[in-house]
Amino acid sequence: MLIAHFVAAAIAPLLVRQWGRNAFLALAVVPGASTVWALFQVPAVLRGETLSSSMPWAPEFSLRLGLYLDGLSLVMTLIAAGVGALILVYCARYFDDSEAGLGRFAGVFVAFAGAMLGLVLADDLIQLFVYWELTTVFSYLLIGHSTELKESRRSAMTALTVTTFGGLTMLVGMVVLGQAAGTYVISEIVASPPSGTAVNVALVLVMVGAMSKSALLPFSLWLPAAMRAPTPVSGYLHAAAMVKAGVYLVARLTPAFHDAVVWQYTALFFGTLTMVLAGWKALRQFDLKLVLAYGTISQLGFLITLLGAGTRAGALAGISMLVAHSLFKAPLFLVTGVIDHGTGTRDLRELSGLRTSMPGSFWTAIVASASMAGLPPTLGFAAKELAFGAFAHGDGVDTAVLVGITSGSVLTVAYTLRFLWGAFSDKQDVSPTPVHSPGPLFQAPAMVMAGLGLLGGLLSSLLDPLLAVYADTVPATPGKEEKHLALWHGLELPLLLSAVCVVGGLAMFGLRHQIVWAGTRTALPDPNRVYRRMLAWLENLALQVTGGTQRGSLPIYLGTILVALVIAAGWWMVSGRIWNGDYPRLRLWDSPVQIIPALIVIVTALFTLYVRRRLFAVVLVGTSGYGIATLFYVMGAPDIALTQFLVETVSLVVFVLVLRRFPPRFSAPALRGRRVWNLALGLATGVVVSSMTWYALAGRREPSISEGYPAAAKEAGGENIVSVLLLDIRAWDTMGEISVLAAAAAGVASLLFVRRRAQPRKAPGGVMALSVTQPPEPDVGQDKADLGGVRIAPQNMHLKPRWQHSWLPGADALPTERRSVIFEVVSRFLFPVVMVISVYLLLTGHGSVGGGFAGGIVAGLAFTVRYLAGGRFELYASAWIQPGALIGAGLAVATGTALGGAVFGTNVLAGGHAYIDLWILGTAHVTVSMIFDIGVYLLVIGLILDILRSLGARIDEQIERDAAPGAAEDRSEAPGVSEEVIS
Known part of the structure; x- marks a missing residue:
């Protein structure tokens, strides 16, 4: 299931290129199938069964790759996969076929869904952290989808910075917690939780990570800023998926640490505070998405309060509200997207008359808003009744929390009414807003989710057994009657508080203008301004420290x-101190x-x-x-x-x-x-x-580990000990090293390609910067983007080599004095020979001298010779494949080979070999490490090509541009390197 998401993400750009925006409908099948699979597991979970699967990952560190499905993870799977599938359907009508980067968006969106499913199913703390950070990276890409907009990039970076800080803090807590428990398996930690001061510190660190991910104070600033993202991102990540990761983590660990005071009180204090302050902030917003964003922060604080309370009643209320929130907040975001799409604005001061012009969206918003406000007969009402009951008739702390969540619920009703009024009401001083009528498929996903929220309330008694599976893992409060999820519990305090919330919300909505006026004069410090000042202070500190310790030499x-x-x-x-023992005799x-x-x-x-x-x-x-x-x-x-x-x-x-x-x-x-x-x-x-080195050899008291290498090479099916060592015995090291090579290629390119690669570089006069050595031809058209990203090859040049009068097609752009016919002829004849040699080294590396790394360098040198003979245009003509594609393909092949063992039930990076009969060609000896080596081969070729295009072709362009008339004005744009670096 998880692999299917990442495979779909990989092919998503191809599907979008072929089918346009309708490709989202095909991609929706993957999370849709995951939802169906999860529904089939409901009977087993209701019987108290759990599904689990695990395999060794790093046994020496007690790490395993484990998946675990119980009541909580089943509910989260249904939310993440079900809502994700519906929003993918929504994307099929939200975007146009001409949307820039649509294929990339589709791939990242599906990959995020897969990472979210991996997070809620992970049964290992470190594995959970890996998926946690994957959601952070994917959310960064989704929030910053509109890369040409500065605010979009800034919002994405803010989200990345805040959530990464929380994630790294959480990782420290997870390591401490795992060491204290003697295991990193989450189910084992929950079954036998550790205790002590170190554990309490770990719990605080983990809670910081959860708070940053779920946008609780003081980390809430990133979520409103993320509203720059397209509406499908807001509807999925910021209503049903990413922000629920922190809530899920609190819910997962509460059964183990329900009696830990530091865990319980941190959740209660920050959760309640966030619910109230964010609700107050939502009342003063004019952008519909910002109203929902601050409302989401408020509801996330509510959820953390309930699930971190450490009681069964709080757990049942929390998981019920978790489901309800996904079913009312996601459709409200989608409705906002429909409004924005149809009217061109989200400003509630400019919207009027949509109640009659967009009736489908209006009634969808009515149903979803009723659940958000806690009105019967919705699931939100039933969950809020349980929430009030969880803290009713308790001690002083429970009473304080009850007052806080009641106040927050009053604000929830008020900003819900503000949303409905702002989006759909007829305003006397605003003319009716022109509307582009949305299609039925565009509105259907929101209608389905809002309808499920209403149906969930009507059938809440049927949902109770499934949600109670998780709630039963938290001990009940002694002497307190435990409630069940239902629409009616009688005339009790929770019902009275619900009525108070509705009346109070109506009153606050009636005073909305006064609240906005008062809010502008009593506003709290702007979190974004505080964040910017903190970043500026850190940057200045970093500059001072760097300037004092690093002199650039x-x-x-x-x-x-x-x-x-x-x-x-x-x-x-x-x-x-080490002059002890017998030392080997020195030989010169x-x-x-x-x-x-x-x-x-x-x-x-x-x-x-x-x-x-x-x-x-x-x-x-x-x-x-x-x-x-x-x-x-x-x-x-x-x-x-x-x-x-x-x-x-x-x-x-x-x-x-x-x-x-x-x-x-x-x-x-x-x-x-x-x-x-x-x-x-x-x-x-x-x-x-x-x-x-001499002392190290002298200090050896045991036989060298290398004595076992020949036998290990035989077992791996190889004769070359070095190759077997790199590709089998220490394959993890090689995996890390090729990842570093890929990062180095990106770093080298980024130093020189300081502008967006897809855009042509302009000369000072606004003319396209062509090669000054190119023969002047009147029919030279606009530059064609080379596959490395820089538009410096003319359209009339053949980028793919073909037989023609010139030995090297790209050499025609060179001036006569720079050409050497002998060099061109020799390089043309040597190129295929050297490429064959590189393939030979690749295929024979496991049995003799060679390997993917050596073969890749040989192939890269072949391209180098053609570049030196024919110039930068010849480089594009001979290597028309994008270097980044080769690097990505190499990483994909190596990673896929590494994970192949996990797929087929063995170990990650598991080796193996076989003999294949090729008929008249004989028998071929094929090893798993050979496939891994192919990935290394492709990556090394891509690395050398990227270096040639960056340090070769790019510098060629700079030199030619500097030699052109008026180059002095543009010379400051060329990135320089300090002379001290080379000296």
Whole structure:
């Protein structure tokens, strides 16, 4: 079920490209099917059964990948999947086919739904945290969907900052809680909860995370700002899904820590305070979405209060209100979207007459609003009756909470009436608002949810057994009669309080103008202003600390690290604290052949100190690296030697490309002043590191773990120990390393592509910035966006290679003096040969020298040669696939292979091999790690292409632009690199 969501998210852009906005209808099938599956589990849950599935994740850290379905997670699954499916149907009419980024939005939306389902089904604290952060990242992308709007980006960043802060705080609490309990399995922690001071601290940290996610004070500022998002995002994330994650976490842990005072009182205090203050704030809003946003914050405080109270009555009221809230708040957001879509405004001061012009939306809003206000016969009324009863006839704390939630409920009725009046009433001083009539499919999702809220109230007695499954996990209050979910409990205090809320709400609504007037004069500090000031203070502090500790000099940074290493490790050696035991006899060499590469390394390293030209220094450093590679080969490590040779070659190319933007010589004072110091520090570091290696070998008391590598390689079906080590034994490390490579590619590109890639760069005069070396042709049209994102290739150039008069199609854009026919011919003939070699290295890496990393570098060097021969246009012609797509495909293949074991019931990154008969071609030996290596291969090619497009083609464009007339005015736009960095 979870995998289906992420698969659907991956193909969503393709579906949108093919079917337009109607693709949302197909995507709705996935959460719809999850809803149907959850409904089929209801009988088992009613019988008290639970469904669970788990597998080892990191056993040495007591971590497992576990899924757990009980009464609470079943209810949350129905909400997250059911509401998600309906809102996807709503999206099919909310958006136009021409909406920018619609495919991306669809994919992220479905992925968010999958992450939310994973969160409510997770049975491991760390696994829950992973899904928690996934919802944070996906919500950031959804809130910032309109990337061209500054306010949209700012709102997304605010939500990301606040919820990430809470998430990281929560992670610390989860680790402390898991360590105290001796397990991270949530069901085991709930069954046998730990106690003590550390646990209390952990509970406070976890509560901070829940409060930030559910927008409770003082973290509530991000939710109103997130109303910049499209209405489907508000209807799903901010009514039924994301904001419910914190509520779910409180509900999940309350059965275990119901008697923890710090947990209970924190929930009661901040929940009640949020309910009242946010309700008051909602009364003074003019944007319909903001009225609902502050109302949502108020209701979230209500939910945290009920579910954190630690009583069965509070738990039953809380989960009932949880369902009711999803069924009335989501349709109200959708109705607001229909109004905005049909009228072009959400300002209640500009809306008039929609009661008659939009009758479907009006009656939907009436039903949903009745549930929000707690009016019979809706589910909201039945849940609120239980809420009042949970705190009635209690002690002083219960009485204070009862007063708070009653006051908050009065405000709820008032802002509900304000919403209905503002959206649909006929206003005397406002002319009737022109309306574009919405279609039936556009209004149907909101009608269905509002109708379910009404039906839930009428059939509340039938819902009680399902909701009571969770409530029964929390102990009942001794001596207090436990109520059930029903529309009628008799003439009791809760019914009286409901009447008080309605009357009080009507009175406050009648005084709405006076309330707005009073609110503007007694307003509390603006949370957004406080947040901005805090960020500004932190940024200034960071600048001061960074300015005092980091001077922008890589030599100083590296020197500081090496000095610390020499002092710390050297002190232990000089003091004699590790001079114990028998040490291996020192040998200067095993073979005289080793002397030659060793001398090359030493001599080139010393000469580097004395050269004045940057290019010479780079060549000497590269030669030193080649000497190390030769030494590896001589010592019997051909796989490592090959990789070192290839990496040094790529590094040389990168350095040479970057050096085009620097002066050819180093500054003389810097070299004279540092030469002796660099030499002394280098010698000291070499002595210390060599001594540490010697001591490490001498201190070994047990057989080396490497003695078991040959047998492990045989078991994995490989002959190359290095490849088996990287792809099987330590595959997790490789997974992390390729992720770092992907991040590095994005970082390199972001340094140079400072503008949005999909937009062409303009010259100072407003003309498209074409290559100045391109032959002037009258029929050159508007620039065509290359697949890396920069519009610098003309339309009349063939980006895909084909046989024609020129050996390299992209070389035609180069001036004659920069072309070399021999180089072009050689590179054209060598390209397919080198690509075949790269594939050979990929396929044979598990049995001999090679592998995906080496093969990917070889393929990248093939593209490098074509770029050097034919220029940047030739790079686009030969590598027409987007580098980001290759990097993403590589990560996807590697991740999919890693998770394959989990899908088929074994372990994550589980290995395996098989022999496949290929008829006349013989027998092929296929391993799981080979598929993983294909992902590495694709990612490395994408990385090198991204570097070539960033440090190669992009700098080419900058150099050409600087050489053009009027370049001095535009030169400030080119991103520069500090000379100190390279020196």
